[in-house]
Amino acid sequence: MRHVSEYRDREIARKLLDAVRISVTRRWVLMEVCGGQTHTILRHGLDELLADCVELIHGPGCPVCVTPVEDIDTALELAKRQDLILASFGDMLRVPGSHSDLLRARAGGADVRTVYSPLDALDIARQRPDKEVVFFAVGFETTAPTTAMAVRHAREVGLSNFTLLVSHVTVLPAVTAILASPGNRVQALLAAGHVCTVMGWREYEPIAAQYRVPIVVTGFEPVDILEGVLMAVHQLEGGRHQVENQYSRSVRREGNRRARDAMTEVFERVDRTWRGLGKLPGGGLALRQEFADFDARRRFGRDGDYSEETTECRAGEVLRGLLNPVQCPAFGSDCTPDRPLGAPMVSSEGACAAYYRHRRPVATGAHDIHE
Amino acid sequence: MSNRSSIGSGSSCPPRCAGHDRIQLGHGSGGRLSGELIREWFLPHFTNEALAVLGDAAVISLRSDRIAISTDTFVVRPLEFPGGNIGSLAVHGTLNDLAMMGAVPHALAAGFVLEEGMHLELLDRILHAMAAACRVAGVSIVTGDTKVVERGKADGVFVNTTGVGELTPGFAPAPHRARPGDAVIVSGPIGRHGIAVLAARDELRFEVAIESDSAYLGPLVMRLRSAVGDAIHVLRDPTRGGVASTMNEIAVSSNVGIKLQEIYLPIPQPVGAACEMLGLDPLYIASEGILVAFVEGAAASQALISLRSEPLGEHAAIVGHVVSDHAGLVTLETQLGTERIVDLLPGDQLPRIC
Numbered sequence: 273m274r275h276v277s278e279y280r281d282r283e284i285a286r287k288l289l290d291a292v293r294i295s296v297t298r299r300w301v302l303m304e305v306c307g308g309q310t311h312t313i314l315r316h317g318l319d320e321l322l323a324d325c326v327e328l329i330h331g332p333g334c335p336v337c338v339t340p341v342e343d344i345d346t347a348l349e350l351a352k353r354q355d356l357i358l359a360s361f362g363d364m365l366r367v368p369g370s371h372s373d374l375l376r377a378r379a380g381g382a383d384v385r386t387v388y389s390p391l392d393a394l395d396i397a398r399q400r401p402d403k404e405v406v407f408f409a410v411g412f413e414t415t416a417p418t419t420a421m422a423v424r425h426a427r428e429v430g431l432s433n434f435t436l437l438v439s440h441v442t443v444l445p446a447v448t449a450i451l452a453s454p455g456n457r458v459q460a461l462l463a464a465g466h467v468c469t470v471m472g473w474r475e476y477e478p479i480a481a482q483y484r485v486p487i488v489v490t491g492f493e494p495v496d497i498l499e500g501v502l503m504a505v506h507q508l509e510g511g512r513h514q515v516e517n518q519y520s521r522s523v524r525r526e527g528n529r530r531a532r533d534a535m536t537e538v539f540e541r542v543d544r545t546w547r548g549l550g551k552l553p554g555g556g557l558a559l560r561q562e563f564a565d566f567d568a569r570r571r572f573g574r575d576g577d578y579s580e581e582t583t584e585c586r587a588g589e590v591l592r593g594l595l596n597p598v599q600c601p602a603f604g605s606d607c608t609p610d611r612p613l614g615a616p617m618v619s620s621e622g623a624c625a626a627y628y629r630h631r632r633p634v635a636t637g638a639h640d641i642h643e
Numbered sequence: 644m645s646n647r648s649s650i651g652s653g654s655s656c657p658p659r660c661a662g663h664d665r666i667q668l669g670h671g672s673g674g675r676l677s678g679e680l681i682r683e684w685f686l687p688h689f690t691n692e693a694l695a696v697l698g699d700a701a702v703i704s705l706r707s708d709r710i711a712i713s714t715d716t717f718v719v720r721p722l723e724f725p726g727g728n729i730g731s732l733a734v735h736g737t738l739n740d741l742a743m744m745g746a747v748p749h750a751l752a753a754g755f756v757l758e759e760g761m762h763l764e765l766l767d768r769i770l771h772a773m774a775a776a777c778r779v780a781g782v783s784i785v786t787g788d789t790k791v792v793e794r795g796k797a798d799g800v801f802v803n804t805t806g807v808g809e810l811t812p813g814f815a816p817a818p819h820r821a822r823p824g825d826a827v828i829v830s831g832p833i834g835r836h837g838i839a840v841l842a843a844r845d846e847l848r849f850e851v852a853i854e855s856d857s858a859y860l861g862p863l864v865m866r867l868r869s870a871v872g873d874a875i876h877v878l879r880d881p882t883r884g885g886v887a888s889t890m891n892e893i894a895v896s897s898n899v900g901i902k903l904q905e906i907y908l909p910i911p912q913p914v915g916a917a918c919e920m921l922g923l924d925p926l927y928i929a930s931e932g933i934l935v936a937f938v939e940g941a942a943a944s945q946a947l948i949s950l951r952s953e954p955l956g957e958h959a960a961i962v963g964h965v966v967s968d969h970a971g972l973v974t975l976e977t978q979l980g981t982e983r984i985v986d987l988l989p990g991d992q993l994p995r996i997c
Contacts, residue, residue, distance in 0.1 A: 282906075285979050317981025388921075494979055609989040620922060630983040 279493030288498035296325045301457045306464035307334030307621025308492050314626040316494045329593035332446045335411040336363045336619035338546040343439045344369035346574045347408045351382040359385040359393035360408035367615045390422035397434035406568045408437045414466045416440045417531035420538035435568035440557040451483040460504040462490040465519035472527030476515045484513045491519040548588030585614035597624040666761040671791025688774040693785035701785035707809035711746035714805040722799045724843035726854030730773035735857050737804040742864045743878040746808030753787040758797040780859040820876040821897035823967040826943035828936040830956045834914040834928035853913040856932030870949030874942035879935045887926035890973045891987045903963035903975045
């Protein structure tokens with residue numbers, strides 16, 4: 273895997289790290305938006321390597337984490353139906369709703385399937401005309417285009433037993449809400465490379481100008497992140513606030529037009545409640561009127577639910593970058609990946625899971641980080 | 644196979660006769676069809692004295708007064724995958740468990756839960772692979788059992804194997820024997836079985852050029868033993884849960900810390916690439932043809948040389964060492980020189996979604 277190992281090269285990383293060190297005149301506060309980036313940072317100890325130069329705050333870019341409890345409860349309600357197969361991505365199955373999660377529902381007899389793509393759910397619908405198949409569609413603009421293609425295809429072939437429980441969200445309103453909040457400490461953003469692969473970075477330009485923050489579209493490997501940090505630091509030190517692209521091997525300013533077109537054909541932007549961030553204007557996607565037949569909420573009459581979040585879980589503060597997971601009183605005691613109180617402890621992109629997996633304090637004393 | 648009366652009953656049906664190309668419920672009835680199944684499909688693969696008697700139990704003689712017994716049940720899907728099938732896996736799996744205790748495998752018992760409707764040709768390929776694996780390891784299947792369940796109640800076939808092996812004095816690797824200063828050796832590339840099986844399911848939607856590493860590890864153990872003897876403190880085959888889970892179990896059993904070094908981990912390119920695509924960590928992917936050895940520091944290079952002299956061990960590497968701090972915990976020095984925890988996973992690894 274030469275392509276990847278290049279982006280984990282110790283020497284390149286060290287050079288970038290040295291470059292960051294000699295560039296800074298003070299300690300800056302950066303936020304990486306995507307949970308995938310958070311995991312890379314924790315997994316490779318980048319936050320510790322950078323500790324004297326920058327503070328890395330972890331952003332809300334974990335789609336499973338921001339999925340509101342009521343959507344999970346709706347999925348659980350649907351999964352109870354005997355005539356129905358519920359399909360979703362693996363991460364989603366372990367996220368707790370108000371009273372249960374989809375894995376437990378499956379153990380209790382519900383037909384819940386893990387799929388790698390909405391197209392797999394479409395295949396299930398094709399193979400099981402005797403069942404209603406609902407795809408629980410979560411994710412940012414990275415997964416939304418594939419969902420859109422699945423719906424488009426279902427309409428083309430007249431598949432009538434396939435519907436969506438849409439919980440897609442869009443990144444930019446969340447980022448804007450964080451930058452606009454009164455207590456904001458974030459001085460520069462590392463934007464999520466995968467989302468920008470689809471969306472491009474044009475829409476980030478007014479944000480950078482309005483909030484005077486450098487934004488660097490950044491990839492997911494250690495070298496990507498160190499380079500993204502270096503580019504952001506150069507801007508901060510130079511008093512600039514532009515959008516720059518570190519992830520040029522994947523991202524163009526215009527993004528991926530075909531993917532975006534599929535998305536806009538099928539979905540429209542709507543206001544959406546994010547777990548932890550509240551109602552965000554334009555923060556979610558919903559099926560357009562002409563695709564309303566594919567809306568599971570409509571078909572099965574599950575609209576307007578309201579569920580209470582557990583009060584012990586402080587995911588909201590974690591998702592807004594106000595609380596480091598290890599500062600949460602429940603971290604590692606009442607809340608573990610085996611018995612999670614909230615989604616960030618479950619998801620492969622959740623910040624709490626990243627700390628638990630890679631940086632858990634141990635009873636026998638903290639482990640030493642040596643270079 | 645243990646039901647003598649069914650085997651004894653006569654049948655006019657010629658071998659592998661027409662109309663019986665699939666398992667039927669009758670094959671589990673204990674009646675004539677059961678006898679046919681045993682006689683026509685099983686026995687031709689497994690000829691040995693103990694089995695030929697077809698008694699209710701096999702009778703065998705052992706020299707040692709210390710015996711190791713291990714049992715394992717195999718439910719792999721799909722039943723056939725590049726590099727093997729459930730049959731070869733069921734033989735290797737149990738024999739390797741015996742070998743990891745330092746035992747020399749002597750005999751196997753095999754139980755089959757067959758699903759109504761399973762193709763007999765497929766069963767034949769599975770049995771053929773089992774017999775071949777047994778021959779390579781020099782052991783026999785001396786007794787067995789078949790049951791048939793209704794269609795939908797099993798996934799083709801489930802196989803249980805139970806193995807008996809002999810222990811000899813002066814060699815007793817065990818999970819609790821790791822000590823600070825031990826070198827941690829991995830005998831070959833990690834994660835091949837898990838990725839090969841995942842790729843053999845149609846779910847991946849991309850091609851992975853990799854075969855399962857499923858193999859009998861006895862020769863590696865023999866070679867190690869003759870090179871460094873009881874300086875081998877622990878032997879384990881990192882199957883389900885991969886290298887990471889195995890290391891965690893050993894760290895807890897021995898109450899020691901384990902430090903791994905990422906740059907020395909032998910991760911084959913296709914395994915690394917598939918893991919990248921799916922968001923999986925190769926450290927948690929199963930292998931079926933490698934072992935992990937904890938060897939006294941002073942004997943480590945000799946152990947490594949001995950492993951590398953075997954075809955199965957040519958890519959063996961020292962990937963870490965045992966420490967006295969952070970008992971019960973496994974850490975990994977990353978390629979960048981930082982250190983992180985290698986934890987047990989709460990459940991299966993799940994593919995990422997973005």
